[in-house]
Amino acid sequence: MADRSNFDFFKASLDLYKNAARYLNIPDRIYLSLQRPERVLKVRMPVKMDSGDYLPFQGWRSQHCSWRGPLKGGIRFHPDTTRNEVIALSMLMTWKCALVDIPYGGAKGGVNLDLEALPEKYRQDKNWKNPFPYLMSKRELKNLTDNFTEKIFPIIGPKIDIPAPDVNTNSEIMGWIMNKYSSMVGYTEPSVVTGKPLGLGGSAGRDKATGQGCFITTKEAMKYLSKNRELKYGLDKATCAIQGFGNAGSVVAELLDKAGFKIVAVSDRSGAIYNARGLDIPKIADIKSKGLSVSDFKEAEKINPEELLFLPVTVLVPAALEGVITQNNAHKVQAKILAEAANGPTTPEANKILEEKGIFVIPDILANAGGVVVSYFEWVQGLEQFYWGLDQVEKELETKMRKAFNEVIATASKYNVSNRTAAFITAINRVMEAGVARGKAL
Numbered sequence: 001m002a003d004r005s006n007f008d009f010f011k012a013s014l015d016l017y018k019n020a021a022r023y024l025n026i027p028d029r030i031y032l033s034l035q036r037p038e039r040v041l042k043v044r045m046p047v048k049m050d051s052g053d054y055l056p057f058q059g060w061r062s063q064h065c066s067w068r069g070p071l072k073g074g075i076r077f078h079p080d081t082t083r084n085e086v087i088a089l090s091m092l093m094t095w096k097c098a099l100v101d102i103p104y105g106g107a108k109g110g111v112n113l114d115l116e117a118l119p120e121k122y123r124q125d126k127n128w129k130n131p132f133p134y135l136m137s138k139r140e141l142k143n144l145t146d147n148f149t150e151k152i153f154p155i156i157g158p159k160i161d162i163p164a165p166d167v168n169t170n171s172e173i174m175g176w177i178m179n180k181y182s183s184m185v186g187y188t189e190p191s192v193v194t195g196k197p198l199g200l201g202g203s204a205g206r207d208k209a210t211g212q213g214c215f216i217t218t219k220e221a222m223k224y225l226s227k228n229r230e231l232k233y234g235l236d237k238a239t240c241a242i243q244g245f246g247n248a249g250s251v252v253a254e255l256l257d258k259a260g261f262k263i264v265a266v267s268d269r270s271g272a273i274y275n276a277r278g279l280d281i282p283k284i285a286d287i288k289s290k291g292l293s294v295s296d297f298k299e300a301e302k303i304n305p306e307e308l309l310f311l312p313v314t315v316l317v318p319a320a321l322e323g324v325i326t327q328n329n330a331h332k333v334q335a336k337i338l339a340e341a342a343n344g345p346t347t348p349e350a351n352k353i354l355e356e357k358g359i360f361v362i363p364d365i366l367a368n369a370g371g372v373v374v375s376y377f378e379w380v381q382g383l384e385q386f387y388w389g390l391d392q393v394e395k396e397l398e399t400k401m402r403k404a405f406n407e408v409i410a411t412a413s414k415y416n417v418s419n420r421t422a423a424f425i426t427a428i429n430r431v432m433e434a435g436v437a438r439g440k441a442l
């Protein structure tokens with residue numbers, strides 16, 4: 001895989017902000033304010049495991065900018081999560097929410113196992129494996145979730161900061177957060193989180209929203225390129241490779257497959273598979289639902305996971321972690337469209353290379369914004385205690401995503417900049433306007 005060890009996600013996010021800000025007349029105080037989060041809470045939690053032992057966990061909640069409304073962002077459970085990563089993601093959430101024009105600011109949470117505080121007996125055991133989060137039982141995960149919720153309780157709430165699922169968290173974990181928060185305030189509060197199970201006030205369509213938003217913007221990109229004669233075939237002859245077959249990647253694969261795309265390669269943590277004739281996506285999804293991996297699908301050849309990024313396809317969808325397309329491999333990318341379902345999959349140095357190659361990029365703050373859009377719908381439904389049907393959710397999501405896509409194209413044309421820079425210009429301008437209106441420039 002691409003070497004991500006030297007990738008500074010916060011610096012990359014800050015550089016994107018500074019680059020786009022050059023095109024706007026931003027007051028000095030606002031310009032400086034938006035370079036850092038309003039606050040970052042760090043917490044530590046000894047969590048009881050099924051063995052009876054306690055393991056030391058640490059976590060963060062970064063709140064970037066609340067000028068446009070309550071803060072919004074997921075919570076991830078990942079062994080490599082860092083403070084800087086969480087801050088960077090909270091900054092990107094601010095821009096993402098502003099780009100699709102929903103009244104939120106950006107936040108993000110992350111938890112990892114604090115290896116520096118690990119008890120000595122585990123350090124000396126050569127056979128010990130880090131259980132977080134993949135080897136943890138459901139009870140252990142709930143203990144961790146309850147502890148983290150209790151620690152961040154003072155800075156979350158339906159009018160303050162609303163968490164959501166992210167890497168290695170899901171609707172069940174959101175239900176646990178809602179339950180813990182509700183027990184602490186003394187009444188049921190469904191709007192404290194989004195991405196909940198339907199039975200707890202979740203929204204129809206939320207589980208597939210991130211992937212569906214990516215699918216919508218990919219279709220719009222195909223239309224745009226066909227209209228401008230940069231693409232000379234339709235959906236029925238388009239090919240696609242998808243890195244990551246989790247919540248976002250699997251949904252993008254399913255929807256593109258149904259639309260007529262030929263999905264030739266997919267990957268997950270176990271590896272990557274390829275079939276030039278096209279993969280049977282429903283069969284792969286069924287294999288994954290049984291707890292197996294894409295590598296267990298036999299009607300394809302196994303390839304090096306990084307090779308997937310360089311296949312000559314119409315659409316490449318990085319839907320895993322950040323920093324996978326770098327200055328060292330961007331020149332190998334052959335896709336005509338790059339749809340960034342993951343957060344920050346492309347480094348700033350790689351951005352320049354992709355632009356020079358003429359690859360049409362749907363930047364992450366647009367391509368994966370479907371999740372936060374439907375999270376907003378869920379939050380509104382929870383506050384009103386009046387719930388929408390799936391048709392209404394999907395209709396409103398399509399409207400939001402298409403509008404944002406067209407605004408990015410118009411801004412790119414106006415300033416003669418890349419789609420990524422255009423997306424940031426559009427978003428930063430909205431946040432700046434909110435700051436000016438609130439007197440933040442004075």
